[in-house]
Amino acid sequence: MIAEERRQRVLDLVSTKGFATLADLAMEIQVSESTVRRDLEFWHQQGNLRRTHGGAIFVGDGSNFPALEERIDTQLEEKKAIARAAVARICDGDTVLLDGGTTTLEAARLLLGRSIQVVTNSLPIAALLAGSRETDLVLLGGYIYPKTGVALGPFTVRMMQDLHVHQTLLSVSGLTERGLFNSNLLLVETEREMMRCADEVVVLADHTKVGRPALAFLCEWSEIDLLVIDRKLEDRKKSMLAQTGARLLIAGDLEEFGR
Amino acid sequence: MIAEERRQRVLDLVSTKGFATLADLAMEIQVSESTVRRDLEFWHQQGNLRRTHGGAIFVGDGSNFPALEERIDTQLEEKKAIARAAVARICDGDTVLLDGGTTTLEAARLLLGRSIQVVTNSLPIAALLAGSRETDLVLLGGYIYPKTGVALGPFTVRMMQDLHVHQTLLSVSGLTERGLFNSNLLLVETEREMMRCADEVVVLADHTKVGRPALAFLCEWSEIDLLVIDRKLEDRKKSMLAQTGARLLIAGDLEEFGR
DNA sequence: AATAACTTGGAAGCTATCTATCAATAGTTT
DNA sequence: AAACTATTGATAGATAGCTTCCAAGTTATT
Numbered sequence: 192m193i194a195e196e197r198r199q200r201v202l203d204l205v206s207t208k209g210f211a212t213l214a215d216l217a218m219e220i221q222v223s224e225s226t227v228r229r230d231l232e233f234w235h236q237q238g239n240l241r242r243t244h245g246g247a248i249f250v251g252d253g254s255n256f257p258a259l260e261e262r263i264d265t266q267l268e269e270k271k272a273i274a275r276a277a278v279a280r281i282c283d284g285d286t287v288l289l290d291g292g293t294t295t296l297e298a299a300r301l302l303l304g305r306s307i308q309v310v311t312n313s314l315p316i317a318a319l320l321a322g323s324r325e326t327d328l329v330l331l332g333g334y335i336y337p338k339t340g341v342a343l344g345p346f347t348v349r350m351m352q353d354l355h356v357h358q359t360l361l362s363v364s365g366l367t368e369r370g371l372f373n374s375n376l377l378l379v380e381t382e383r384e385m386m387r388c389a390d391e392v393v394v395l396a397d398h399t400k401v402g403r404p405a406l407a408f409l410c411e412w413s414e415i416d417l418l419v420i421d422r423k424l425e426d427r428k429k430s431m432l433a434q435t436g437a438r439l440l441i442a443g444d445l446e447e448f449g450r
Numbered sequence: 451m452i453a454e455e456r457r458q459r460v461l462d463l464v465s466t467k468g469f470a471t472l473a474d475l476a477m478e479i480q481v482s483e484s485t486v487r488r489d490l491e492f493w494h495q496q497g498n499l500r501r502t503h504g505g506a507i508f509v510g511d512g513s514n515f516p517a518l519e520e521r522i523d524t525q526l527e528e529k530k531a532i533a534r535a536a537v538a539r540i541c542d543g544d545t546v547l548l549d550g551g552t553t554t555l556e557a558a559r560l561l562l563g564r565s566i567q568v569v570t571n572s573l574p575i576a577a578l579l580a581g582s583r584e585t586d587l588v589l590l591g592g593y594i595y596p597k598t599g600v601a602l603g604p605f606t607v608r609m610m611q612d613l614h615v616h617q618t619l620l621s622v623s624g625l626t627e628r629g630l631f632n633s634n635l636l637l638v639e640t641e642r643e644m645m646r647c648a649d650e651v652v653v654l655a656d657h658t659k660v661g662r663p664a665l666a667f668l669c670e671w672s673e674i675d676l677l678v679i680d681r682k683l684e685d686r687k688k689s690m691l692a693q694t695g696a697r698l699l700i701a702g703d704l705e706e707f708g709r
Numbered sequence: 710a711a712t713a714a715c716t717t718g719g720a721a722g723c724t725a726t727c728t729a730t731c732a733a734t735a736g737t738t739t
Numbered sequence: 740a741a742a743c744t745a746t747t748g749a750t751a752g753a754t755a756g757c758t759t760c761c762a763a764g765t766t767a768t769t
Contacts, residue, residue, distance in 0.1 A: 194746075210500060210507050213726080223748045228727080241469060244503030244726060244756070248469050314589070318577050321599045330573070330601050332591030332609050340580045342589050346609060350591050453716075472756080482718045487757080503726070503756060 197222065201230040205240055205249050212246040269397045269421035269442075274298040276442035277360055277395055277419045283307060285357045288385055289316055291341030292362030294395040302326065310356055312347055312381065314340035329354075336375070343377040348384045359389035361415075363396050365405035368435060370412055372405035379407040391416045398424040401432065412437045456481065460489040464499055464508050471505040528656045528680035528701075533557040535701035536619055536654055536678045542566060544616045547644055548575055550600030551621030553654040561585065569615055571606055571640065573599035588613075595634070602636040607643045618648035620674075622655050624664035627694060629671055631664035638666040650675045657683040660691065671696045 200220055205211045213231075217224045231247045234240040240247045274297035281287055283306050289295045291313035299316040302309065304325050311317055312331035320328050333347030361382060365372035371394065373379045386392045392415045401424065412435040419440045420432075432439060459479055464470045472490075476483045490506045493499040499506045533556035540546055542565050548554045550572035558575040561568065563584050570576055571590035579587050592606030620641060624631035630653065632638045645651045651674045660683065671694040678699045679691075691698060 209509070210502065212502075224726095225748055226746085229747085243469070243471075243505055246502055248502075248507050250468070314573075314576055314580050317573055317594065318599075321573050321594050322596050324596065328594040328596070329605070330589070330591045330594050332589045332601070332606075335576065335580050335587040335589050337581045337583065337587070340577075342591070346588070347591075350605060350609060483756095484718055485716085488717090 197226075198230050198233060201227065202234055202239060205231075205234075205247050208249075210243075210246060210248045215246070266397045266399060266421075269423060270294045270395075271297050272421050272442040273395050273397060273419050274301055276440055277393055278302060280393070281305075281307065281358065286310065286355075288354075288356045288359040288389060289313060290359070290361045290382060290385060291316070291339055292395075294397070295360050295362050298360055298395070308356075310354060312342040312385075314342075333381075334377075336378070341378070343375070343381050347381050351384045351388050354388045356389045358391045358393055359385045361385065361392060361394045363394055363405075363409060364400060365403040366396055366401045366418075366432070367404050368431060369404075369408075371409040371415065372403075373407050373409050374405045376407045379409045382409060386410065386414060393417045393419060395419050397421050398428065401428040456485075457489050457492060460486065461493055461498060464490075464493075464506050467508075469502075469505060469507045474505075525656045525658060525680075528682060529553045529654075530556050531701040532654050532656060532678050532680055533560055535699055536652055537561060539652070540564075540566065540617065545569065545614075547613075547615045547618040547648055548572060549618070549620045549641060549644060550575070550598055551654075553656070554619050554621055557619055557654070567615075569613060571601040571644075573601075592640075593636075595637070600637070602634070602640050606640050610643045610647050613647045615648045617650045617652055618644045620644065620651060620653045622653055622664075622668060623659060624662040625655055625660045625677075625691070626663050627690060628663075628667075630668040630674065631662075632666050632668050633664045635666045638668045641668055645669065645673060652676045652678060654678050656680050657687065660687040 197220060201216060204216060204219060213224050213227055216227045216231075220227070231240060231242055235242045235247070239250065241250050270293055273294055278298050278301040281302070286308040287302070287310070289299055289309060289311040291311075295313065296315055296319070299309070299311075299319050303320060303323060306325045308327040308329065309316075309320055310329045310331065311320075312333065314335065317328060317330050320326050331342050331347050331350050333342035333350070334344045335341070336343050362373075363371045364374045373382065394415050394417070396418065398421055401420070415437065417438045417440055418432065419442055421442050424432075424441065429439075456479060460475060463475060463478060472483050472486050475486045475490075479486070490499060490501055494501045494506070498509065500509050529552055532553055537557050537560040540561070545567040546561070546569070548558055548568060548570040550570075554572065555574055555578070558568070558570075558578050562579060562582060565584045567586040567588070568575075568579055569588045569590065570579075571592065573594065576587060576589050579585050590601050590606050590609050592601035592609070593603045594600070595602050621632075622630045623633045632641065653674050653676070655677065657680050660679070674696060676697045676699055677691065678701055680701050683691075683700065688698075
């Protein structure tokens, strides 16, 4: 067997299994552990693998939504609390539309295994829920925006025209007195359609978003039914939000009383 | 912090990162490595994690397309050769529609990073190609069939009505004198639309599929432009295929001459 | 308040893996 | 064919992580 072929084989094995030990690989490919070590080191340098003591794990092709991975840790606890509060309002049998974003992804984690119908334009959410027997999944197609892995644009909008859901869970990147904002023009167009086809529009946002506008105006406050936000919200911002007339749900350990 | 909360945190950290070392976790959660070890051991028992020397990796919620994982190894080399032969016929700038399936997934791996437009109804393929700067991706929406993670049904069909692509790469599960077959009625309906919107229909199949019918009839031989198959095809089956009038491309180490 | 049961963090000794090195082999060039 | 280079497998010492055990701290129970 030629060296390059063997290297490829090593990468294939590790990537299909996700993780492989040195002994496994040496056995499978019938070469010494030394050789496998060198191959793993090679791929490690290339950035395709990550070595561990005794083996290696696959880290992907460098794709897989870098924007999501970076942000995934900031305000994670707050986002989880928000997701918990929002998901608590969803009943079995409901149809829910989930927008892309880290907070809605947390919500999807909590919905995993519950018997509901989920509609989403987010690839990470779809990948999470696909394969679940209990949860029905409808994926919104369209152009995939590579940074976050969401489907956007005319295809996506048109596909929603015949859809109807009980709730839409929306992510936004800015909230001011004037209304709600997001960072991408195609995205807000898609999200307006998401709002149109839902009985109830629920917006998920953490406290850092309040007071910050963003590139694209999404909608007025009157067009949303509920804003779920975390407890770290300053009183000043809270009163600002109160003035908008929006219904607020503060997520926290006493969130049950917010209903 | 209460023990259960910390355990959850350990699982969360490992699952979001995919892999975490003991030192990382101990640092992040501010407990001793001993405690982290015990937590990892706990989740390992539960089956949520896999321990390695120095850390742990996430093994998933048991979701993520079991049907794909099982089959992924059978005839893998043949499937790769078929994918290579098919992808060699695709030029930069082309628009290609990829059906779901393990062979088309291999084709997608080979297309990764090339500057083409890909349309697909397959979630695994979309997850692979999303995030790539060079490859444009259009996802076909619809009901997600949980076993294999492909979008099917009326939504999917309708979304293709305004699409046009240079090539469609199709998977099938059976080939006989009568024509081509697949295992799912909704799937063949979707695939017929995939054929309609392409200039050229290319079918990928390994030699084990020949002679086997499957539940759902897809189309006659006259409706496809090319069948790509591997070298292990027996002569008897080869002549049967020749009689159908289909153009054949045998994938192998001399595949360049097959063009 | 006192006891029991459990949890936690650290240390000792052990094991497994790593790195570095070297001789043998395979492949390439002159 | 001979010399040279790259690759491979094996070995030895160094290192890092594992298991086991124990004492201190925490929580629950009586």
